Amino acid sequence: MTRIEYYKKNTVSRSRLIGGVILAFLLIVSSILLLVYPFASTVKKGYFHGINPILFDGHQVGNALIEKNTLYVPLSFMQKKLDNTIVYDQKSNSIIITTSDKVIQMPTESLTYFVNKHAVKLKVTPFKSISGQMFVALDPLLSYYPIKYKKLEKSGAIWIQKDGERYRNGHITAKKVNKEMLRLRTQPTLESPYTMEIVNNEPVMIESIKDNFYLVRAKNGVSGYVKKDFVRSEEQVNIQIPRQSLPIKTAKLNGAVQLTWEAVYTHNPDSSKIPGLGGVNVVSPTWFSLAGNDGTIKNLASLEYTKWAKSKGYHVWGVFSNSFDPTLTHEVLKDFQTRQKMIAELLQYSQMYQIQGINFDIENVKSEDGPLVTQFMREATPYLHEAGLVVTMDVTFAAESSNWSSFYERKKLAQIADYLIVMAYDEHWGTSPIAGSVASFPWVEHNLQKLLTEVPSNRLILGVPLYSRLWKEQMNADGTKDVSSKALSMDKVKAWISSKGLKPTFDSESGQNYVEYYDAKENATYKIWIEDDVSLKKRAELSTNYHLAGIASWSRSFGDQTAWAALNLNQEQSITKK
Numbered sequence: 313m314t315r316i317e318y319y320k321k322n323t324v325s326r327s328r329l330i331g332g333v334i335l336a337f338l339l340i341v342s343s344i345l346l347l348v349y350p351f352a353s354t355v356k357k358g359y360f361h362g363i364n365p366i367l368f369d370g371h372q373v374g375n376a377l378i379e380k381n382t383l384y385v386p387l388s389f390m391q392k393k394l395d396n397t398i399v400y401d402q403k404s405n406s407i408i409i410t411t412s413d414k415v416i417q418m419p420t421e422s423l424t425y426f427v428n429k430h431a432v433k434l435k436v437t438p439f440k441s442i443s444g445q446m447f448v449a450l451d452p453l454l455s456y457y458p459i460k461y462k463k464l465e466k467s468g469a470i471w472i473q474k475d476g477e478r479y480r481n482g483h484i485t486a487k488k489v490n491k492e493m494l495r496l497r498t499q500p501t502l503e504s505p506y507t508m509e510i511v512n513n514e515p516v517m518i519e520s521i522k523d524n525f526y527l528v529r530a531k532n533g534v535s536g537y538v539k540k541d542f543v544r545s546e547e548q549v550n551i552q553i554p555r556q557s558l559p560i561k562t563a564k565l566n567g568a569v570q571l572t573w574e575a576v577y578t579h580n581p582d583s584s585k586i587p588g589l590g591g592v593n594v595v596s597p598t599w600f601s602l603a604g605n606d607g608t609i610k611n612l613a614s615l616e617y618t619k620w621a622k623s624k625g626y627h628v629w630g631v632f633s634n635s636f637d638p639t640l641t642h643e644v645l646k647d648f649q650t651r652q653k654m655i656a657e658l659l660q661y662s663q664m665y666q667i668q669g670i671n672f673d674i675e676n677v678k679s680e681d682g683p684l685v686t687q688f689m690r691e692a693t694p695y696l697h698e699a700g701l702v703v704t705m706d707v708t709f710a711a712e713s714s715n716w717s718s719f720y721e722r723k724k725l726a727q728i729a730d731y732l733i734v735m736a737y738d739e740h741w742g743t744s745p746i747a748g749s750v751a752s753f754p755w756v757e758h759n760l761q762k763l764l765t766e767v768p769s770n771r772l773i774l775g776v777p778l779y780s781r782l783w784k785e786q787m788n789a790d791g792t793k794d795v796s797s798k799a800l801s802m803d804k805v806k807a808w809i810s811s812k813g814l815k816p817t818f819d820s821e822s823g824q825n826y827v828e829y830y831d832a833k834e835n836a837t838y839k840i841w842i843e844d845d846v847s848l849k850k851r852a853e854l855s856t857n858y859h860l861a862g863i864a865s866w867s868r869s870f871g872d873q874t875a876w877a878a879l880n881l882n883q884e885q886s887i888t889k890k
Contacts (some may be wrong), residue, residue, distance in 0.1 A: 352492035357505040359534045360467055367464070367471045367533045368393055370519060376470045377447050382436045383461070383470065384447035394457055394474075399687060400446065401648035407439050407448055408648055410690040411456050413558045413697060417648070418448065425452065428694065429652075458553045469533040477551040480518040482528065486542035487512050496536020500525035507536045518545060562702045562730070563627055563668040565593050568855070568881045569731065569773050569862025573598065573631065575869060576612050583620035587873065591880030595621050595868070596671045600632040600661060605643045607653040610635075613665040622666075629669030629702060632658060636676040638715060645684040648691075655692045659699055669702030671733070675716060682719035689728045704731045706775070709759035726767040733864050734763060736851075737777035742797055747783035749841035751776070753823025753850055760858065769859045776851045776863060776879070778870035780805050783839040801870040805842060816842055823850060848878035855881060 364376040366385060373393060377384040387407065391398050399408050409416040417426040418439040424431050425438045438449040450461065450472075458475035486494055495506035500522045508530060510516070516528040519535065526543050529535040572589060574581065574597035589595075599613040613630060621628045634641045644650045658670055672692075674685055693703050705725055711717040726732055739755045740748035749755070756774075764772065781797040782805075788794065800808065809816065809827055816825035825842040855863045863879055865871060877883070 352495070352502040353497075353505050354492075355505040357498055357507055359507045359536075360469055363468065365467070365469045365533075367469045368474075370529075370535065372469075376450075377442070380436055383450045384440065385450050385470075385472075387439075387446035387448050390448060390453075394459065397687075397690060403647045404649055406648060407446070408687075408691070409453070409456065410687075410694065411557065413560070413694045414456065415691050415694050416456065418452075420446075428698065456555075458555050460551075460553055464533045465531060467532040467534065471533055473551050473553075475551060475553040475555075478548060479529075480548045481546040482516050482518045482526070483544045483546065484510050484512055484514045484516060484538075484542055485544045489542065493539065494542065496528065496530070496534065496538055497525075498536060500527075500537040504537075508532075508534045510538070516543065517549075518543065558698070560697045561700055562697065563700065565627065567593070568860075569594060569864070570879065570881055571596055571629070571733075571773065571862065571864040572868040572871070573864065573866050574617075575867040578612075580612070580614040580617050581869070583617055586620075586868070588876070589624075589626075589868070590873075590876040591882055592626060592876060594627045594629055594669075596629045596631055596669075596864070598631040598633065598673070599665075600630055600658065602633065602635045602637065602640055602644060602654075605640065607644050607650040607657070609654060609657045609661070611661060613661060613667075615665050618666050627669065627702075628665075628667040629671045629704060630661070630665065630667045631671045631673050633673040634675065634677070638676050638678050638681070641674070641677050642681050642684070645681065645688050651688050651691055654688075655695050658692070659695060662696075662699060662701055667701070669704060670696055672703075672705040672729075674705070675708075677715060677719040679714035679719045682721055685719060686721045686724050686728070689725060693728050702731075703729045704733055704773070705729045706733045706735055708735055709763060722763070723766040726771050729771075731771055731773050731861055732767055733773040733775050734760070735775040735866070736760065737775065737866070740781065742781065742799065744797070745795055747781075747785060747795055747797070747839050749822045749824060750779065750781055750843065752821070752841070753847070754821075756851065757854060760854065764858065770861050772860050773862045773864050774851060774855045774860050776848065776865050777843055778802060778848075778865050778867065778875055780840050780843045782808065784836050785839070786834070786836045799870075800840075802843065802872045802875060805840060805844075809840070809842075812838075816844075818846075823847065845874040845878040848875055852879050852881060 360372055362375040364378055365372045366374050366376050366389060374386050374389050397410060401408050405420045407418040414427055419425065420439050420441055421437050423434055423437060436449065438452050440447055454460065459472055461470055461472045464471055484494065491509055494510050496508050496510060497504045497506050510530060516530055518526050518528050520527045524540055525537040526540050527535060527537055528543060570591050571594040572592050574595050576598045597617060599611065601610045603610040618628050644654065662670065672689065677685055689705060696703050707720045707722055707725065708717045736756045737751040739751050740746065779799045779801060782800050783795065783797045786794040812829050814827045814829060816827050819826035819841065822841050824847045825844055827840050827842065829838040831838065852863060863881060865875065865879060
């Protein structure tokens with residue numbers, strides 16, 4: 313007989329099934345949230361380090377020194393962040409600071425510093441060196457830089473603000489949020505470390521915005537990101553720090569500068585024999601030159617020449633040269649005291665000879681001494697301006713020759729001197745192995761365009777040659793060729809051309825008239841790219857078309873009456889206006 317058994321099937325209730333599904337769903341969602349949700353970081357990161365941290369431009373930039381209630385900041389901070397022209401002079405153990413109208417000398421461990429050589433007494437030393445690090449007192453410098461500072465509570469940070477900075481005031485407005493949301497983050501995300509905790513209704517400064525976060529700064533100087541939803545933006549604050557500098561009062565010219573150099577090698581010319589110089593309003597005699605390692609200046613000046621120039625309505629800008637001696641130049645420019653001696657001598661000569669300006673002709677300098685030349689000009693200009701003198705400096709076009717070109721810091725020099733005069737000649741110099749123009753028109757214009765990327769047009773004067781080179785290409789018996797040249801004035805060029813019965817032709821490549829002569833007896837070819845009224849008019853047009861400050865010619869004795877007519881910018885401008 314078969315045994316039959318019956319089994320009862322267990323069934324799951326519907327409610328339990330639904331509950332299980334919900335539980336599974338919640339577990340899956342929780343797992344996803346755990347993987348992707350940006351939980352706030354609990355890592356705290358220090359903001360300031362050291363005692364008396366310096367806060368500038370939103371960051372710590374070193375540490376200040378406070379002694380006897382006097383605040384000192386590292387010299388390196390001043391140089392890197394405020395003024396890279398500040399220098400330390402080792403011989404005098406001084407910091408040298410220059411502004412547009414002042415030269416400030418701060419000797420170390422002294423209770424006196426000097427402003428344009430005038431002593432200023434202090435109760436504490438303005439400059440000190442500690443363990444090899446140099447510090448400068450900040451309070452005496454507030455008159456010279458557009459900055460102000462204050463010491464912040466709790467952190468002890470020194471907050472240095474500069475003119476033109478902007479931020480917006482604000483307050484924290486978050487009553488019922490956890491503290492993680494009110495922490496200042498290093499990045500605009502809750503996952504980044506935080507620098508400090510803030511509380512509801514705390515005042516902050518809003519410095520910038522990124523994504524959905526504000527970068528805010530608390531009263532103690534610590535900054536970080538917090539969500540915009542928790543900050544109320546208020547009024548904008550503009551930092552304004554007025555500065556006063558003495559106005560520059562120099563003798564003014566009528567119209568553009570129209571200068572000609574007077575080459576004085578041993579004695580001054582007989583002014584009674586100098587013909588009229590149409591259009592010229594400045595004569596610049598080469599009177600002063602460097603003579604010794606101690607800064608002694610050779611003087612060839614003449615008060616009689618100045619009186620003659622003034623009677624003709626000309627201003628006199630005396631030339632000071634470095635005698636084109638690179639070794640001597642290095643020796644006199646490397647020390648502050650020697651530079652000051654030269655400046656004092658030039659000031660004395662300017663009074664003695666009643667001149668209105670100094671033209672600095674510094675050439676043949678080692679490339680590494682270029683910054684010394686710039687520093688000399690920084691220190692000289694405030695004194696010369698204080699004496700009412702116009703300051704000009706001669707430069708060359710940029711070229712590969714370091715001693716004659718690359719040492720010039722043209723952009724910096726243009727910010728110091730009233731004018732730069734570019735000596736736009738000697739494209740082919742006297743000992744060039746190839747005959748060519750002294751200054752072809754395309755060469756001048758191309759280099760002028762490049763120079764104007766560094767020097768503003770209203771501070772640039774175009775220097776032009778009044779001489780031409782007579783080139784001789786001598787053919788030798790062995791088939792080689794020797795090239796030589798000599799400089800000729802405009803009158804002598806005309807006389808030589810006439811003596812050979814030649815007629816100039818226009819050379820489109822150079823933009824000048826040109827002559828060539830073959831001498832059969834000498835088996836030599838002579839060539840001249842001529843500086844005449846044709847080439848000089850084109851240079852005057854360059855000055856006008858590029859809105860330059862004027863024109864200068866080397867030198868007066870090389871020119872003739874056609875030169876002054878061709879270079880007369882007053883006439884050129886009147887023609888342009890018509």
